[in-house]
Amino acid sequence: xxxxxxxxxxxxxxxxxxxxxxxxxxxxxxxxxxxxxxxxxxxxxxxxxxxxxxxxxxxxxxxxxxxxxxxxxxxxxxxxxxxxxxxxxxxxxxxxxxxxxxxxxxxxxxxxxxxxxxxxxxxxx
Amino acid sequence: xxxxxxxxxxxxxxxxxxxxxxxxxxxxxxxxxxxxxxxxxxxxxxxxxxxxxxxxxxxxxxxxxxxxxxxxxxxxxxxxxxxxxxxxxxxxxxxxxxxxxxxxxxxxxx
Numbered sequence: 001x002x003x004x005x006x007x008x009x010x011x012x013x014x015x016x017x018x019x020x021x022x023x024x025x026x027x028x029x030x031x032x033x034x035x036x037x038x039x040x041x042x043x044x045x046x047x048x049x050x051x052x053x054x055x056x057x058x059x060x061x062x063x064x065x066x067x068x069x070x071x072x073x074x075x076x077x078x079x080x081x082x083x084x085x086x087x088x089x090x091x092x093x094x095x096x097x098x099x100x101x102x103x104x105x106x107x108x109x110x111x112x113x114x115x116x117x118x119x120x121x122x123x124x125x
Numbered sequence: 126x127x128x129x130x131x132x133x134x135x136x137x138x139x140x141x142x143x144x145x146x147x148x149x150x151x152x153x154x155x156x157x158x159x160x161x162x163x164x165x166x167x168x169x170x171x172x173x174x175x176x177x178x179x180x181x182x183x184x185x186x187x188x189x190x191x192x193x194x195x196x197x198x199x200x201x202x203x204x205x206x207x208x209x210x211x212x213x214x215x216x217x218x219x220x221x222x223x224x225x226x227x228x229x230x231x232x233x234x235x
Contacts, residue, residue, distance in 0.1 A: 037171075037226075044128065044229035045163070045171065045214050050222075059222040062126050095170055100182065108159035108218035113182060115170035 002026035004096050004116035011122045017084045020119045022096030029077035030054045032098045033105040035112055036070065036081050040092040048094075050105045051079060059105070086123045093118040129154065129215055129227035136233040137205045145230045147198040147215030153225065155196030159218035162191060162200045166211045174213075175200060202232070210234045 007021040022034065036048040049060040051070040058070040069082045079096055097112035099105055130148040137143040147154065147162075154160060160178045163171040173182050178198060179191040188203045198217075202209050215227035 044212075045165075045216075045226040046128075047216070047224045047226055061223055061225070097170075100173065100176070106222050108157055108220075109177070110218070110224060111161045111173055111176040111182075112163075112171070113173045115172075118170055 002098065002114050004098065004114055006094075006096060006116040006119045009120040009122070011124065012086050013125050014086055014088060014123055016086050016123075017082065018086060018121055020081045020083075020094050020096075020121065022079045022081075022116050024077045024079070024098070027098075029074060032101070032103075033110065034070075034072075034079040035097045035099070035105065035110065036068075037095045037097055037112075038092045039095070039118075040089075043092075048081070050110065052106075053079070083121070086121075088123050090121060091123045093120050095119075126153075126219060126223070126225050129217060129225060131213075131215060131227040131230045133228075134231040134233060136235055137202075138235045139205055139207065141205050142201060142203045143205060143232060144199050144201045145213055145215075145232070147200070147217075147227045149196050149198075149217055149225075151196055153196075153217040153219050154193065154198050157218045157220070158193065160191070160193060160198045161216045162189075163214045163216065164209075164211045165214065171214065205234055207234050 035050040096116040098114040100113035162175040165171040175191040
């Protein structure tokens with residue numbers, strides 16, 4: 001069970017930063033990692049990475065290091081994705097997603113069975 | 126790391142079977158049995174359909190099945206139904222705590 005509710009759409013200019021939030025409810029936040037997935041309009045899914053919600057230790061996919069940063073506020077069961085130096089090609093839906101119970105993102109079994117509704121980030125001048 | 130390769134589209138009539146391939150390398154699909162499949166309807170978040178190559182989460186119909194041979198995995202939909210029309214993505218573990226999705230396949234029910 002559980003629910004992930006993401007923040008609303010964002011329109012940003014190139015070079016700006018954005019912070020997308022993902023608030024979890026209905027389960028113990030620290031018991032499951034949080035993943036982030038990107039999907040440009042009309043395109044496929046890209047795995048951005050995940051964060052250990054117990055330790056705060058992040059793992060980023062190739063191509064998402066540097067400008068993409070994961071963070072947590074466990075007091076409000078919320079994960080964040082911060083993207084800096086935005087580019088037009090960052091325009092996409094960003095989803096947060098939780099692995100199924102028993103899944104271990106550190107061990108290969110990061111099967112995402114609970115998803116947020118997605119946040120559209122548009123980068124345009 | 127490049128995305129896993131999937132056919133752009135497959136189609137079938139209601140009741141027929143369709144198979145979607147997911148081709149990787151000996152370092153990902155060929156090395157780990159950590160392959161999963163997701164279904165995505167337009168405007169919706171993805172939904173987990175298979176994990177560990179062939180396991181179905183609770184609630185997923187048994188007409189969805191999975192297999193793997195070498196560096197390729199497959200999702201088969203038997204008895205195709207109208208509601209199966211969607212995009213499908215495979216995903217594999219890469220090691221070092223990282224993962225990669227496939228390029229995606231659009232399934233059309235004729």
